[in-house]
Amino acid sequence: MILCMEQSPELNKVLPGNKQEEHTISQALHELETLIGLQSVKQSIYDLHHWISFTKMRQEQGFKAEKLSLHMVFTGNPGSGKTTVARIVANILKALGILTSGHLVEVMRGDLVGEYIGHTAVKTLGKLAEAKNGVLFIDEAYALTRAKNSNDFGMEAVDTIVKAMEDDRDTLVIILAGYPKEMESFIKSNPGLASRFKYTIKFPDYTLEEQLEILELMLKQKQYRMTASAKKIAKRIISRNMIDSPSNHGNGRLVRNMLEDAILKKATYTLTTEGEHELDLLTEEVLYAVESSDRYRVRNQVDV
Secondary structure (H helix, E strand, O other): OEOOOOOOHHHOOOOOOOHHHHHHHHHHHHHHHOOOOOHHHHHHHHHHHHHHHHHHHHHHOOOOOOEOOOOEEEEOOOOOOHHHHHHHHHHHHHHOOOOOOOOEEEEOHHHHOOOOOOHHHHHHHHHHHHOOOEEEEEEOHHHHHOOOOOOOOHHHHHHHHHHHHHHOOOOEEEEEEEOHHHHHHHHHOOHHHHOOOOEEEEOOOOOHHHHHHHHHHHHHHHOOEEOHHHHHHHHHHHHHHHHHOOOOOOHHHHHHHHHHHHHHHHHHHHHHOOOOOOOOEEOHHHHHHHHHOHHHOOOOOOOO
């Protein structure tokens, strides 16, 4: 990928800037900054942004254009923000002039691997074409080669992707995502991949406090309120899940699912009980019904 086009807005004091680009990059970086937690992830993206901007600045001053390979690996547990950050990265790369579209195409194994000879190449090439000028985000990428069946075509998808990473590096960025250990093994076992992914960004799990912040944000976005006693139960649900499943407790996904379940319980409670109801208020009764459901019943019990 050869850097060209307009310069980074952060370098406006050195080079003349494009106001539209400045507005766009500011929006993307603001979106990144306002994410809850993920400080190490944010710093990695800032570093990438600064390096691209610096390289473009050198090019503007007559230095040799540098070819960039911006393919990345995102590792982390489910719900840790990988897809959200991938969308922001796509927007940043568009704002910096690296990608002309900056859209994100999300795929998993089933979107790439076929069931008979020749089918996989067609499916994979189709998704690569769909992602052209943007970002192809492959979630649980290790599933491509996990099948034990000798007739599995997952490796054909990997080979097709590796070729596209080189042939289309000027118009395509690929992000592989998944669990940390599985992703490490997957990359190491495929030399063609290991040599093409220079950036690995590790997504930490959200703390209890950060998940409660996410809950407050989601409540605001959905125009709901939660009583103090209901919040205590919500905190207990999150805490218990973190203890019961420390390596896979859901993170932001757990918070979203819990809130959606609470809203469903709220609807049922409102329509099946008499009396006045505040339609935007999630009460202790509602959250207790969520906590009592099989989905959130865990082995460990801890009061918070």
